[in-house]
Amino acid sequence: MYKSQHYKFITTPLSKILEDSVNAIRGIGSGIETYPLCDYIMQSVFLKMTGAQEQKMKCICWEMATNDYEYRYEYLNNKNYGEHSDYCSKNNIYKDLIKRIPQFDIDVITANVKDVKNIVLNILDNPNLLRAAQQESFSYFKSNNTILKDNQIKQKQKDTYILFQSDLHKSYDEIVYKHRNRCAHNLTSYQQNLPTLDTLASSDYIYHNYFFRFAILILIDEIFICLYKKYVEALENNINW
Numbered sequence: 001m002y003k004s005q006h007y008k009f010i011t012t013p014l015s016k017i018l019e020d021s022v023n024a025i026r027g028i029g030s031g032i033e034t035y036p037l038c039d040y041i042m043q044s045v046f047l048k049m050t051g052a053q054e055q056k057m058k059c060i061c062w063e064m065a066t067n068d069y070e071y072r073y074e075y076l077n078n079k080n081y082g083e084h085s086d087y088c089s090k091n092n093i094y095k096d097l098i099k100r101i102p103q104f105d106i107d108v109i110t111a112n113v114k115d116v117k118n119i120v121l122n123i124l125d126n127p128n129l130l131r132a133a134q135q136e137s138f139s140y141f142k143s144n145n146t147i148l149k150d151n152q153i154k155q156k157q158k159d160t161y162i163l164f165q166s167d168l169h170k171s172y173d174e175i176v177y178k179h180r181n182r183c184a185h186n187l188t189s190y191q192q193n194l195p196t197l198d199t200l201a202s203s204d205y206i207y208h209n210y211f212f213r214f215a216i217l218i219l220i221d222e223i224f225i226c227l228y229k230k231y232v233e234a235l236e237n238n239i240n241w
Contacts, residue, residue: 006059010228014049014056014221018214019123021045022130042130042210043183049217050085050180056221057084057093060228064100067235071096085180087172090220091163097227098161101234106161109226116219117141117148120211130210137209144206148215163223168216176213 004010025041028034061081065072081089098104121142124130148168164172 004063004232006063007232010056010059011225013218013225014052015119015123015218017048017052018045018120018218021048022123022128025130026128038130038134042134045130046179046210046213047183049214050176050184053217053221054084056224057081057090060097060224061093064096064231068100071100086177087163087169091169094163094223094227095161097224097231101227101230102238104230108230109223113219113222113226116215116222119218120215124211134209134211138211140206141209141211141215148219163220171207171212172216172220175207176216179208179213 021041021044025037028037061075061084065075079092081092084090084093124138163169
C-alpha cells in the first residue's frame with residue numbers, strides 16, 4: 001500500500017480551519033461591542049486557509065516529484081510556481097496531477113466535489129461573530145448562486161483540462177489572490193484600505209467579501225483532495241507506473 005507522510009494533511013478539508021475558528025470564538029458572543037474583532041479574525045482565518053492551501057500544493061508537487069523522476073527534474077529546473085498561490089500555479093499543478101492519473105475522467109470531479117456553498121453555510125449556520133458583523137455580505141452570499149456554478153469546473157473540450165472556466169478564474173484573481181497579497185504583505189499598512197472607484201463600480205464588487213473567498217478556497221481544496229486520492233489510487237494499483 002502506498003504511504004505518504006503528507007496524505008493526512010492533503011486530504012484534511014480546508015473547511016476544518018473555518019470550522020475550528022467558529023468554535024474558538026463561540027464564547028465571544030456576537031454583540032456590537034465585539035465587531036472590531038471581526039476583521040482581525042476574518043483576516044487571520046483567511047490567511048490560515050490560503051497558507052494551508054499553498055503548503056498542500058507544495059506537498060502534492062513533491063509527491064509527484066518523488067514518484068516521477070522526470071517530473072522531479074522539470075519541477076526543480078523548469079517550473080516556477082513561486083508560492084503556489086496564484087491561479088496559474090494552481091492550474092498547472094492541476095494539469096500535472098491529471099496527467100499522472102491513467103484514464104482520467106473529468107466527471108469524477110463534478111460528481112465528487114461537494115456543494116461548497118452549503119459547507120460554508122453549515123459552518124456559519126448559527127449566529128456568531130463572523131456572521132453577525134458582516135450580515136449584509138453573508139445574506140448576499142446565502143442568496144446568490146451565480147459565482148459558484150457547476151459549469152465553472154466542467155471542461156469545454158475533452159482532454160483540455162483547466163481548473164476553472166474564465167468567470168471563476170477571474171474571480172479567484174480579483175477576490176482571493178489580490179486580497180491574499182494585501183494581507184500577507186501588510187500592504188494596507190501604507191496604502192489606504194479602500195477599494196478603487198473602478199472596483200466599487202464593478203458588478204463583481206459584491207463578491208469581494210470573506211464568505212465568497214472562503215467558498216472559492218474550499219472549492220479548490222475539494223477538487224485537489226479528489227484528484228490526489230485518485231492519484232494515490234493509481235499508484236496503489238500500479239506502484240511501478
